[in-house]
Amino acid sequence: MKIALIAHDGKKAEMVTFLRDQLELFKRKEIELISTGTTGTFVEKAGLKVNRVLSGPLGGDAQIGAEVAEGKIDAVFFFRDPLDKHPHEPDIAMLMRLCDVHNIPLATNPATATLVFHQLLK
Numbered sequence: 001m002k003i004a005l006i007a008h009d010g011k012k013a014e015m016v017t018f019l020r021d022q023l024e025l026f027k028r029k030e031i032e033l034i035s036t037g038t039t040g041t042f043v044e045k046a047g048l049k050v051n052r053v054l055s056g057p058l059g060g061d062a063q064i065g066a067e068v069a070e071g072k073i074d075a076v077f078f079f080r081d082p083l084d085k086h087p088h089e090p091d092i093a094m095l096m097r098l099c100d101v102h103n104i105p106l107a108t109n110p111a112t113a114t115l116v117f118h119q120l121l122k
Contacts, residue, residue, distance in 0.1 A: 001120060004076040005043055006034040006056065006095075008086065011079035012042050018077075018110045019046040022117060033060060034067065036060035061091035068098045068101045075120060077103040077113040 005047075007015035019026065026033075026048055033050040034042050037060055040052030054060040067073045076099055086092060099106040105120070107113035 001030065001074045002032040002034060002072060003117075003120075004067070004073050004078070005033055005039055005050070006061065006064065006076070007039045007042070007079040007082065008056075008081035009038075010081035010084055012039060014110055015039060015077075015079050016042050016046050018079075018113055019043060019048060021022075022114070023047060023072065025117070025121060034064060034073070036064065057086075057088040059091070061088060061095045063093070065095040065098045068095065068104050070112055071102070073104060075116055077106070077107045077116070079110070079113075080108050 005015065023046065033043060033048060033052045035052055037052050037055035040050045043050040053063040064073065064076070068076065078095065080092065096106060105116045107116045
């Protein structure tokens with residue numbers, strides 16, 4: 001199973017909390033993680049191994065979107081900050097659209113990510 005992890009700056013702390021809450025499950029299962037650059041640093045600090053791509057504004061969202069389109073991603077956990085502006089909004093919209101087109105679960109907050117994650121593990 002391969003899960004993409006992305007978090008806007010205002011949501012990185014929530015991503016770390018989510019990961020720590022699920023840490024044992026992430027470590028027990030064979031889950032490959034991919035993440036945008038800066039978020040990947042936080043994922044590593046939470047104690048998980050992750051394949052880091054470029055940061056979101058530099059093309060990381062597009063790199064993950066390409067893997068979604070190629071059928072290489074099983075779920076995307078993208079903790080977006082709806083209260084801030086993002087210069088790479090077109091890339092964000094593209095990634096979300098690709099998840100919808102290819103029927104890939106997309107969680108944009110910790111509550112949904114928890115539900116999706118536990119369902120994937122069944």
